[in-house]
Amino acid sequence: MGLKCGIIGLPNVGKSTLFNILTKGNSAVANFPFCTIKPNIGIAPVFDQRLSKLAQIISPKKITHAFIEFIDIAGLVKGASKGEGLGNQFLSNIREADAIVHVIRCFKDDNITHIYNDIRPLQDVDIINTELILSDFDTCEKAILQLQKKTKNTNHETEKKMNVLKKCISHLKKCLMLKILDLNTDEKEIISDLRLLSLKPTMYIANINEDKASYCFLQDLNKLAKKEDAVVIPIYANLELELINMNTEEKKSFMHEFNITNSGLNNIIQNSYKLLNLITFFTAGEKEIRAWEILNGSTSLQAAHKIHSDFSKGFIRAQIIKYLDFIKYKSEVKIREIGRFKTEGKNYQIQDGDIVHFLFNI
Numbered sequence: 001m002g003l004k005c006g007i008i009g010l011p012n013v014g015k016s017t018l019f020n021i022l023t024k025g026n027s028a029v030a031n032f033p034f035c036t037i038k039p040n041i042g043i044a045p046v047f048d049q050r051l052s053k054l055a056q057i058i059s060p061k062k063i064t065h066a067f068i069e070f071i072d073i074a075g076l077v078k079g080a081s082k083g084e085g086l087g088n089q090f091l092s093n094i095r096e097a098d099a100i101v102h103v104i105r106c107f108k109d110d111n112i113t114h115i116y117n118d119i120r121p122l123q124d125v126d127i128i129n130t131e132l133i134l135s136d137f138d139t140c141e142k143a144i145l146q147l148q149k150k151t152k153n154t155n156h157e158t159e160k161k162m163n164v165l166k167k168c169i170s171h172l173k174k175c176l177m178l179k180i181l182d183l184n185t186d187e188k189e190i191i192s193d194l195r196l197l198s199l200k201p202t203m204y205i206a207n208i209n210e211d212k213a214s215y216c217f218l219q220d221l222n223k224l225a226k227k228e229d230a231v232v233i234p235i236y237a238n239l240e241l242e243l244i245n246m247n248t249e250e251k252k253s254f255m256h257e258f259n260i261t262n263s264g265l266n267n268i269i270q271n272s273y274k275l276l277n278l279i280t281f282f283t284a285g286e287k288e289i290r291a292w293e294i295l296n297g298s299t300s301l302q303a304a305h306k307i308h309s310d311f312s313k314g315f316i317r318a319q320i321i322k323y324l325d326f327i328k329y330k331s332e333v334k335i336r337e338i339g340r341f342k343t344e345g346k347n348y349q350i351q352d353g354d355i356v357h358f359l360f361n362i
Ligand SMILES: Nc1ncnc2c1ncn2[C@@H]1O[C@H](COP(=O)(O)OP(=O)(O)OP(=O)(O)O)[C@@H](O)[C@H]1O
Pocket: 009, 010, 011, 012, 013, 014, 015, 016, 017, 018, 028, 029, 030, 031, 032, 033, 034, 035, 036, 037, 074, 075, 107, 109, 112, 207, 208, 209, 235, 236, 237, 238, 239
């Protein structure tokens, strides 16, 4: 399976509601903490206007969007890293995620239980982030112990790893997220097997309602996120869930009635795509135009494998047309004539917007 975003937060803050909006899923939503226990996995299509522009020229029978996976994870509470609430097991669900979507309750509603009976978004963020930090502290300590056991055969590699782990430990001791520690690519790679939680790219989702208080909560959250260079996306999770099954007309009047100008949904999906460091390439034919998500930096051989293992096994070459060229000249023949049709080998690095045709022999 592909790269995944894990949806985390305190219990009963709207995580499953958001998951259902994103994936059209049916995770149980209810007004009580720990409604979700087993993690649910769903996929969300990534809408890309370029697909419809390509379709206007090619008129394919089918259009397929790229997609990303979301995992709806159980709520975390204070002490989760020490087994409180649903505890450690759920931290390990977060470990599987490649990026984090952190939902924060930013609405007042006496009918909806808050686990600490207090709507204070910054405090809520702090509780969750502290658990991630404590869990990382444990993980790093264990990794250090393991390395020490191997001291007999200390080599350059273990020494390097030990140094990075010690650097992490002294940062975590200050109760700071590893995301803001200055680690270079090499150092990050050395500890990548640990899948440290506070190192994962994160975005904050402010779950709001129409009450004025939501606006103030959102401001607080924006200030915090600025320090971390993270994005905050506000969403009316409850209302958006109602929008899902409406037709366009109904949606319009509903949004007008509740004064929602812009659905946050697409914004969340686009930002998740960025957090996962994905780019899009296209395959285009009369049968189907399809957008494919792939990790930034992937080669044409990896892109071929994404479509089918036969494509990579028998890979000969990749023919590349740039999306903007195709939109401008509208024909492969024309693009060949002006010399912008490229043939690349297996090490070519795929660029966002490449339209790729693989030649293979099997
Ligand atoms: N923006 C909102 N305004 C008002 N109520 C909301 C909003 N978002 C969600 N809710 C309500 O909050 C309750 C909890 O929602 P949900 O089950 O999605 O939370 P959760 O974070 O998944 O909880 P758990 O951790 O227990 O799995 C539900 O009753 C839901 O309808």
